[in-house]
Amino acid sequence: MKIEVVKSKIHRVKVTGADLNYIGSITIDEDLMDAANIIRGEKVQIVNNNNGERLETYAIPGPRNTGELTLNGAAARKVAVGDILILITYAWMELEEAKVFEPAMIFPNEENNLLT
Numbered sequence: 001m002k003i004e005v006v007k008s009k010i011h012r013v014k015v016t017g018a019d020l021n022y023i024g025s026i027t028i029d030e031d032l033m034d035a036a037n038i039i040r041g042e043k044v045q046i047v048n049n050n051n052g053e054r055l056e057t058y059a060i061p062g063p064r065n066t067g068e069l070t071l072n073g074a075a076a077r078k079v080a081v082g083d084i085l086i087l088i089t090y091a092w093m094e095l096e097e098a099k100v101f102e103p104a105m106i107f108p109n110e111e112n113n114l115l116t
Contacts, residue, residue: 007091008036008104012049013113015083017070024073028087030061032069035115037104038089045090046075050083067113084110 010032017027026044038044044059057075062068071079079085093101109116 001095002092003095003098004090004092005098005101006103007089008038009089009106010036010038010087011105011107012084012086012110013069013108014067014110015071015079015081015085016068016113018076018079018081019070019072020074020076022070022072022076024075025058025060026075026087027060027062027068027070027072029066029068029113030064031115032106032108032113033059033061035104035106036087036089038087042089045088046071046078047086047088048079048083049085050080051078053078065114067108069113 038059042059046055055075055078
C-alpha cells in the first residue's frame, strides 16, 4: 500500500509579488526551493494564513538570495503582497518507507524570506 505524506514544507513566508498576467505558477527564491527539496515544476499546495485560501500550482525558481515569493496567473487573485503563506509538497511512498521518512521543513526569516 502507498500513502501520500508531506515531502517538504516552507513555513510562514511572506508574499512579495502577485502577477496576474504571468502564465501561472509560484516563483520561489531558488535557495528556499533547494533547502526544502522542491524542484522546478513540482506541484505545491499553498495555504494562505491571512485569508484561509488553499490552492495548488507548480514551482518555478526565482533569483537566489532575494526572498522572492510571487504568485502568478490566476493564483495572484488569492493573495495580497505581505500575506503569510505555508508551502507544502507531498510524495507517495510505501507505508514502511513513510514511517521513517523525514520531510524537509524550513523556517525562513518571516520578514525577508531568507534563510538565516
